[in-house]
Amino acid sequence: MTNTVLDIENVSRVFPGVRGAAPVRALEPTSLTVAQNDFITVLGPSGCGKSTLLRIVAGLDYPSSGRVLLEGREIKGPGADRGMVFQSYTLFPWLTIAENIAYGLREKGVPKAQRRDIVASYIEKVGLRGFENHYPKQLSGGMQQRTAIARALANDPAILLLDEPFGALDNQTRALMQELLLGIWEREQKTVLFVTHDIEEAIFLASRVIVMTARPGRIKADIPVDLPHPRHYTMKTSPEFSSLKAQLTEEIRLEALQADGMH
Amino acid sequence: MPRPLEPVSQGARVALGISFFVIFLVAWAAATLGGFVSRTFLADPITMMQDGWLLLTRFGFMADIGITIWRVVGGFILAAVIAVPIGVLMGAYKPFEAFLEPFISFARYLPASAFVPLLILWAGIGEMQKLLVIFIGSFFQIILMVAVAVGNTRRDLVEAAYTLGSTDQGVVKRVLLPANAPEIAEILRLVLGWAWTYVIVAELIGSSSGIGHMIIDSQALMATGQMIFGIIVIGVIGLISDFLFKALNRALFSWRLA
Numbered sequence A: 001m002t003n004t005v006l007d008i009e010n011v012s013r014v015f016p017g018v019r020g021a022a023p024v025r026a027l028e029p030t031s032l033t034v035a036q037n038d039f040i041t042v043l044g045p046s047g048c049g050k051s052t053l054l055r056i057v058a059g060l061d062y063p064s065s066g067r068v069l070l071e072g073r074e075i076k077g078p079g080a081d082r083g084m085v086f087q088s089y090t091l092f093p094w095l096t097i098a099e100n101i102a103y104g105l106r107e108k109g110v111p112k113a114q115r116r117d118i119v120a121s122y123i124e125k126v127g128l129r130g131f132e133n134h135y136p137k138q139l140s141g142g143m144q145q146r147t148a149i150a151r152a153l154a155n156d157p158a159i160l161l162l163d164e165p166f167g168a169l170d171n172q173t174r175a176l177m178q179e180l181l182l183g184i185w186e187r188e189q190k191t192v193l194f195v196t197h198d199i200e201e202a203i204f205l206a207s208r209v210i211v212m213t214a215r216p217g218r219i220k221a222d223i224p225v226d227l228p229h230p231r232h233y234t235m236k237t238s239p240e241f242s243s244l245k246a247q248l249t250e251e252i253r254l255e256a257l258q259a260d261g262m263h
Numbered sequence B: 001m002p003r004p005l006e007p008v009s010q011g012a013r014v015a016l017g018i019s020f021f022v023i024f025l026v027a028w029a030a031a032t033l034g035g036f037v038s039r040t041f042l043a044d045p046i047t048m049m050q051d052g053w054l055l056l057t058r059f060g061f062m063a064d065i066g067i068t069i070w071r072v073v074g075g076f077i078l079a080a081v082i083a084v085p086i087g088v089l090m091g092a093y094k095p096f097e098a099f100l101e102p103f104i105s106f107a108r109y110l111p112a113s114a115f116v117p118l119l120i121l122w123a124g125i126g127e128m129q130k131l132l133v134i135f136i137g138s139f140f141q142i143i144l145m146v147a148v149a150v151g152n153t154r155r156d157l158v159e160a161a162y163t164l165g166s167t168d169q170g171v172v173k174r175v176l177l178p179a180n181a182p183e184i185a186e187i188l189r190l191v192l193g194w195a196w197t198y199v200i201v202a203e204l205i206g207s208s209s210g211i212g213h214m215i216i217d218s219q220a221l222m223a224t225g226q227m228i229f230g231i232i233v234i235g236v237i238g239l240i241s242d243f244l245f246k247a248l249n250r251a252l253f254s255w256r257l258a
């Protein structure tokens, strides 16, 4: 039996035009159901409304129509039940790595001793032992995003939202981060919604890949990925992986052409 | 020639900084001791030092310095304690900003020195009047600058805090404040520098003590040596307070340099 965590019902978003310009239709009515322990990656060309969708789920933006339900309750604003990792580095620069990870727990009023234990366990999970007392500025981009993931997970959210979290990292680091995130998901039964425009990343991580059309965004395809777990980076060269990749490449290529008006 | 933005070594920085003081002193000495400028209008460095020594040892100038510092610091702290919270609230809450910003933008251009005669009417020539001059000069500037700093807080940090479960109040206390604390400290450092110019104006009129009072007294005696000594003392105190403020900021906000 599957347990629905997130229910996106006909959510659309129109941004009002600035100074007489035509309104921007960022997202066409979109519906998506995320079950417990799903790892869903959302794949789509630039500007198709991926971030907009994720921000609406996070409660940082509001739908022009439709609604989002988290565990049956309508989302009215941001909250600790949805952890978010942004593409830009958003660690608090005045807090150390350990303090950053503890931020949500402190806001929740978790007692200090318990906070310390949870932080220590996440420091371990994302491999940042020895950096607890460093400031974000002293860490590389990959380490900062690992901290951001730990910071979001420490709150034990019902769903983890990630908006191209590895977009600014080099290829090697990116591959390592994918394995790290996937490892955590395999061990801890998290529910994840992950936005990316990298096809390999989308397949490697996902239990389902959602492909979006060019702007205004709409869901074009919903493709299950049945590759076995635990996954290892060598899987990226397997025939199953390659055929999925070919299929998705074609879908995305059409969209990119359309987005460019080169149709 | 150095390249644009190319850093300079610590040693060279100090040497260059000191050498300008030396050049300045030499030019001054040459102009006055060399007889190019009349002594009536500008004392030479040696006379200035002698006059200064006399002021300090015979005429109780230390007490004047003390009272001036007290006035600046007192008025400034009074202004900062009230202005910083208002500025933070204005930066954080836009209706509050829309309500106050136009008036404060107007008020900041009212010159503090122009209030001196009025303040004498209201508050007499006691300490209250001096503190109020400093207060008026600093208060509105601090509010506006702090409001701008807080208003420019990185939106993504605020959003991250909300997704981590912060309440509106939590965001103000644990994001807006710490994120802008270094900049607020810098603003206070800057405004403290301006406060020094207001105190002297306040002391030039209707005062019986303080550095400004000594300078106006010396004018009556044509004692340019004393006047210049007074001005230089203000500069030196400003330099020291600036240095202390900078050192304090560095110690408090080490994360910024990390």
Ligand SMILES: Nc1ncnc2c1ncn2[C@@H]1O[C@H](COP(=O)(O)OP(=O)(O)OP(=O)(O)O)[C@@H](O)[C@H]1O
Pocket (backbone or CB within 6 Å): A015, A016, A024, A025, A026, A044, A045, A046, A047, A048, A049, A050, A051, A052, A053, A197, A215
């Ligand atoms: N606040 C806003 N006001 C007006 N238009 C906006 C706003 N935010 C986004 N848009 C527009 O909505 C569209 C979708 O933006 P969104 O950021 O969701 O795209 P995206 O799929 O995340 O793209 P990318 O892959 O480049 O991050 C874009 O055309 C963008 O210009």
Ligand SMILES: [Mg+2]
Pocket (backbone or CB within 6 Å): A050, A051, A052, A163
């Ligand atoms: Mg985006």
